[in-house]
Amino acid sequence: MNQWLDERLHISRLNDKFLRKAFPVHHSFFLGEITLFSLIILILTGILLALSYEPSNSLVVNSFDPGTTDAPNLIPAAYHSALKINAQPFGDMLRRIHHWTANIMVAASVLHMMRIYFTGAFKKPREINWWIGMLLLIFTALTAVTGYVLPYDNYAYNTLQVIYGIAGSIPWVGEWVAQAAFAGKFPGDGIIPRVYGYHIMLLPGILLALTGAHMLLMIKQKHTQPQYAKRVAYKKIVGVPLMGQQTPIMLLLTFAFAGIIVLFSAFIPVHPVEYFGPPSTTPINNIKPDWYLLWVFGVLAIIPSFEFHLLGGVIGSEFMGAIVVPTLAILAMFAVPMLDRSKENLYYAENPTNYPVRLGAGVAFMALLVVWSVAGYKPELISAGILTTANANTVLWIASFLVPALSYFAVQAIVRGIRSLRESDARDRANFQAADD
Amino acid sequence: MTRYKRQDPEMSRRRFINMAMGTTAAVGGVSLLSVLGAANPVFRLTRDKMPPLKGDILVHASNNKEGQPILLSELNEQLVRAWPMGKNENGENVIRKGDPNNLVALYRFPRGQIIQPTNLEVTIDGEVVAYSDICTHAGCTVADSDTRAGAMKCPCHSGEYDPKRAAIVVGGPPPRKLAQLPIAQQGQNIVVTGFFLTNPYGYSTEEEWESFTKEVEEQLA
Ligand code: FES
Numbered sequence: 001m002n003q004w005l006d007e008r009l010h011i012s013r014l015n016d017k018f019l020r021k022a023f024p025v026h027h028s029f030f031l032g033e034i035t036l037f038s039l040i041i042l043i044l045t046g047i048l049l050a051l052s053y054e055p056s057n058s059l060v061v062n063s064f065d066p067g068t069t070d071a072p073n074l075i076p077a078a079y080h081s082a083l084k085i086n087a088q089p090f091g092d093m094l095r096r097i098h099h100w101t102a103n104i105m106v107a108a109s110v111l112h113m114m115r116i117y118f119t120g121a122f123k124k125p126r127e128i129n130w131w132i133g134m135l136l137l138i139f140t141a142l143t144a145v146t147g148y149v150l151p152y153d154n155y156a157y158n159t160l161q162v163i164y165g166i167a168g169s170i171p172w173v174g175e176w177v178a179q180a181a182f183a184g185k186f187p188g189d190g191i192i193p194r195v196y197g198y199h200i201m202l203l204p205g206i207l208l209a210l211t212g213a214h215m216l217l218m219i220k221q222k223h224t225q226p227q228y229a230k231r232v233a234y235k236k237i238v239g240v241p242l243m244g245q246q247t248p249i250m251l252l253l254t255f256a257f258a259g260i261i262v263l264f265s266a267f268i269p270v271h272p273v274e275y276f277g278p279p280s281t282t283p284i285n286n287i288k289p290d291w292y293l294l295w296v297f298g299v300l301a302i303i304p305s306f307e308f309h310l311l312g313g314v315i316g317s318e319f320m321g322a323i324v325v326p327t328l329a330i331l332a333m334f335a336v337p338m339l340d341r342s343k344e345n346l347y348y349a350e351n352p353t354n355y356p357v358r359l360g361a362g363v364a365f366m367a368l369l370v371v372w373s374v375a376g377y378k379p380e381l382i383s384a385g386i387l388t389t390a391n392a393n394t395v396l397w398i399a400s401f402l403v404p405a406l407s408y409f410a411v412q413a414i415v416r417g418i419r420s421l422r423e424s425d426a427r428d429r430a431n432f433q434a435a436d437d
Numbered sequence: 438m439t440r441y442k443r444q445d446p447e448m449s450r451r452r453f454i455n456m457a458m459g460t461t462a463a464v465g466g467v468s469l470l471s472v473l474g475a476a477n478p479v480f481r482l483t484r485d486k487m488p489p490l491k492g493d494i495l496v497h498a499s500n501n502k503e504g505q506p507i508l509l510s511e512l513n514e515q516l517v518r519a520w521p522m523g524k525n526e527n528g529e530n531v532i533r534k535g536d537p538n539n540l541v542a543l544y545r546f547p548r549g550q551i552i553q554p555t556n557l558e559v560t561i562d563g564e565v566v567a568y569s570d571i572c573t574h575a576g577c578t579v580a581d582s583d584t585r586a587g588a589m590k591c592p593c594h595s596g597e598y599d600p601k602r603a604a605i606v607v608g609g610p611p612p613r614k615l616a617q618l619p620i621a622q623q624g625q626n627i628v629v630t631g632f633f634l635t636n637p638y639g640y641s642t643e644e645e646w647e648s649f650t651k652e653v654e655e656q657l658a
Binding site: 179181283287318 | 473476477478480486498499500518536537540570574575576577578579580583584590591592593594595596597606608609610611612613639641642
C-alpha cells in the first residue's frame with residue numbers, strides 16, 4: 001500500500017520535505033504550537049456551540065420564565081439560546097472551554113511574539129512571517145471580541161454599543177461604516193446574524209488562511225536555531241524531526257494543554273449570562289473589555305475630553321483613544337523588522353542581553369501597555385481612594401511616560417550588570433587557565 | 438548584448454497578461470464596492486424609533502415598571518430612567534424604545550439647586566429636569582455617580598456630568614454635555630414639550646440634529 005500511495009502522491013518526497021522537518025528543542029518554541037492547538041480546540045468547541053445557538057436578536061418568550069399571556073417575558077432569541085446551552089448537560093462547560101481557550105490563544109500568541117521579538121527572529125528573512133503574525137494577532141482579537149457579543153446578554157449589548165460607537169467615531173465616514181458593519185442603526189434587527197457571520201465564517205476563515213501561510217513560510221524558512229545549536233554543529237540544522245520525535249512531544253503537549261484547559265473550565269466560571277440578564281436600560285457598572293484590550297480602554301479613560309470639527313468631519317476623543325492610539329501602537333509593531341538593516345540572513349536566535357536597546361525598547365513598550373491597562377481601572381482606583389477624580393488623569397499620564405522610561409533604563413543597567421559579570425567570569429577563566437599552564 | 442532594443446509592434450505576452458489582470462482586478466474591486474452598499478440596510482424611521490416628541494408622556498424604563506407613567510412624587514436626586522411614549526399611526530400608545538438612544542434621565546432637586554446653564558424654562562418648577570441618558574462619548578447609558586450624590590457618571594470610561602448644571606461634562610472623555618429635554622407637567626404626567634435642545638448622542642453637530650428633527654417633523658406632518 002505504501003508503494004501504491006507513493007506512486008500517486010509522492011509521499012516519500014513529502015516525507016523528506018515536511019515530515020522530517022527538524023524542530024528545535026527549546027521550551028520557548030512551544031508557544032506557537034500552543035496557539036495553534038488553541039485554534040483547533042476553538043474551532044471544535046465552536047462547531048458544537050454553533051449547533052445549539054440561535055443567531056437572531058428577535059424577541060422570543062423565555063421558556064424558563066414565560067411570564068403571563070398578557071405580559072409575556074420576551075428576550076432576544078440569541079440570549080435565550082445561550083440560556084438553553086447553559087441548561088444542557090456540559091453546555092456551560094463547553095462555553096467555558098471555548099472562552100478560556102480564546103483567552104489562552106491570545107496569551108500564547110502574545111508570548112510567542114515576545115519570544116520572536118527578543119531573540120531577533122523577526123529579522124531577515126523572516127520579516128514577512130512577522131507581519132503575518134501581526135495580522136494573526138489582530139484578527140484573533142477581533143474574533144474574540146465578536147464572540148463576546150453573541151450571547152447577547154446585557155453585557156454583550158453594552159459592549160456592542162461601545163464598539164458601534166467607536167466605529168461611528170471615525171470622522172466623515174464613521175456613521176456609514178458603523179451601519180454597514182453592524183447592519184443598520186444600533187441595534188438593528190440584523191445585528192446578531194451579522195456578527196455571527198463574522199464570528200463563525202469570515203474571521204475563522206481569515207485566521208485559518210493566515211495560519212496556513214504562517215506555517216508554510218515557517219517550514220520553508222526553517223526555525224531560527226537556538227544558541228546551543230551553534231556549539232553542537234555550526235551552520236547545521238539541529239533538532240528533532242517532526243515524524244517520530246516531535247509528534248509525540250506535540251501530542252503530549254496537546255493532551256496536557258487540553259487537560260489544563262478543561263480543569264480550568266471546571267473550576268473557573270466565565271461570563272455568567274444569567275447574572276447579566278437580557279439587554280436592558282440599566283447600565284453595567286465598571287464594564288471592561290478582556291485583558292488584551294484593556295489598554296485601549298485605559299487610553300479612552302484618561303484621554304481628555306475634546307472635539308474639533310474639520311471640513312465637516314468631527315474628530316473626538318473617542319476616535320483618538322480607540323482608533324488612532326491603537327493604530328499607532330500596532331504600526332510600531334509592524335515596523336519592527338524594518339528597523340533592522342542587517343543584510344545577512346539570521347540563523348541563530350540572539351541572546352537578548354546582547355541587544356540592550358531592542359530589549360529595553362520592548363520592555364518599555366510593554367510597560368506602557370501595562371500602565372494603560374491599569375488606567376483601565378481608573379474608576380476603581382478612584383473609588384478605592386488611591387486616586388481622586390481631580391488628579392487621576394495627571395497621575396496616569398505622568399506614569400505613562402515615567403514608567404516606560406524607567407523600565408528602559410533599568411533594563412540597560414541590568415544588562416550592563418550581566419555583561420560585567422560575564423566579562424569577569426571570562427577574565428577569571430583566562431587567569432585560571434594561565435595559572436594552569 | 439545588442440545595442441538596440443527590438444521594437445516589437447505587437448504587445449508582449451507579459452504586458453497583455455498584466456493588463457488583463459489589472460482590468461479584472463478593477464472590475465472585481467468595483468463590483469465588491471456595490472456589495473458594500475448592500476451591507477448597509479436602508480433605515481426606516483418608524484414611530485417607535487423617533488426621538489422624544491412634543492406631547493409624549495414619559496414612562497418608566499426599568500424592567501419591572503416599564504410602561505407605567507412616571508409620577509412627580511417618584512422622582513428625587515436619584516436618576517430615574519424613562520422612555521417617551523407617544524401614539525402610532527392608529528392612535529395607539531407606542532413606547533419609543535426602538536432606538537435605545539431615546540432613553541431619558543429624570544432628576545428632581547430641591548428648588549434653587551438647578552442652575553445655569555440649564556434652561557430653567559423647560560424644567561418643571563426649576564425642580565425636575567430631563568436629559569438624554571446616553572453618554573455623548575460612546576453611547577453607554579449614564580448612571581448615578583457611585584461616589585458623589587447628585588452627580589452622574591458613565592460606567593464605560595468614567596465620563597462625569599453635572600445634572601444640576603445642564604449636565605455639562607465635569608470629568609472624563611465625553612466631548613459634549615448631555616442634551617436637555619424640555620418637559621412640563623400635565624395633570625399627573627410629565628410630558629415632553631419639544632425636541633432635545635442640543636444634539637444628543639449619535640448627532641455630532643447641531644446641524645445634523647436639526648436636519649434630523651426636520652425629517653421627523655416632515656414625516657409626521
Ligand atoms: S461612553 Fe461614556 S465615557 Fe465613554
